[in-house]
Amino acid sequence: MESKDEFIYKVYIDIKSVNDWLATENILSVVECLEYNQIGVLDFSNLNDLNPYGVIMLLTINRRIYEITGREIKFINIRSKTLIYLEKVGFFKTDLFDADIELDTILWDEAGHELFKEFCNDLERITTLEEKRFVVEKIRSSLEVWLPEEKYRMLRSQAISAFMEISANALEHSRNSNKMGECFIMMQKYEVKNALEIYIVIADFGIGIRKHLTNKYGEIYKDDCSYIKEALSGQSGRKVEGGGFGLQSIQDIIANNMGSLIVRSNKGLVEIKDQIIDFEGTLETAGTQVAIILRKKLDNSL
Known part of the structure; x- marks a missing residue:
């Protein structure tokens, strides 16, 4: 039985919108009101499914809670399939x-554990060039297993190119002085409505795009969305020799594969799909989170 003091210091956070980066303001508003030594309690009762978007945002939220409170984070009312998924991808590693899963509150699913399938990679942490090379080969191997047919050769190649460029940007934006930064990557394959989708989601907890560009070129804009769009335009990309394709090329890959791109950095979020959607929030997330979806129809015309 919990003590009165423990009850007072608990703050409950409904994470039902964790899969939707446009709808995380409510979560962030609660997180930012936390105080040192309080206990953040994540309530999963309204979360029916979790995808790579949600895993990366959950990682970001948990990091911030721990940074503020210094306390172990409690997970309650989590569905068994969601817990299995998080364990499968190495989320708790x-x-x-630090996380404490309250086992007596787990919501057991009758079926659906097989949905978390062999078609997802672990949540990988990259801090060195050697680790990056290792993850590139791991992703390459996964794609060859998931999409072995010759008709998917270009999709495999472009997925690797997208990962290499975004991870290079993430490592640069999160670097500290002369030390290499760090980023987290997750990839998953889905088959939906006669099409296959490849999700590539990458996050870093560095200074973000706005500060990165301001440090280089001075203050240009007043909001984060404008800085994200500047980076996406290709006009202010990395000029380092061998520095990769640039975010403009990522957009070309998206266009060639019926895909979409979401970039969240600090308070800004820009989504590119059929049109450009931007959203300037009131609360920051540390660093930059990038989600890429590549799509191909499942038919014999490919």
Whole structure:
């Protein structure tokens, strides 16, 4: 039985919108009101499914809670399939936070555990060039297993190119002085409505796009969305020799594969799909989170 003091220091956070980066303001508003030594309690009762978007945002939220409170984070009312998914991808192996799963509150699913399938990679942490090369080969191998047919050769190649460029940007934006930064990557394959989708989601907890560009070129804009769009335009990309394709090329890959791109950095979020959607929030997330979806129809015309 919990003590009165423990009850007072608990703050409950409904994470039902964790899969939707446009709808995380409510979560962030509660997180930012936390105080040192309070206990953040994540309530999963309204979360029916979890995808790579949600895993990366959950990682970001947990890191921030632990940074503020210094306390172990409690997970309650989590569905068994969601818990299995998080364990499968190695979510709890990161050292960014400590978690306590209240086992007596688990919501057991009758079926659906097979949905978390062989078609997902672990949540990988990259801090060195050697680790990046290792993850590139792991992703390459996964794509060859998931999409072995010759008709998917270009999709495999472009997925690797997208990962290499975004991870290079993430490592640069999160670097500290002369030390290499760090980023987290997750990839998953889905088959939906006669099409296949490849999700590639990458996050870093560095200074973000706005500060990165301001440090280089001075203050140009007043909001984060404008800085994200500047980076996406290709006009202010990395000029380092061998520095990769640039975010403009990522957009070309998206267009060639019926895909979409979401970039969240600090308070800004820009989504590119059929049109450009931007959203300037009131609360920051540390660093930059990028989600890429590549799509191909499942038919014999490919």
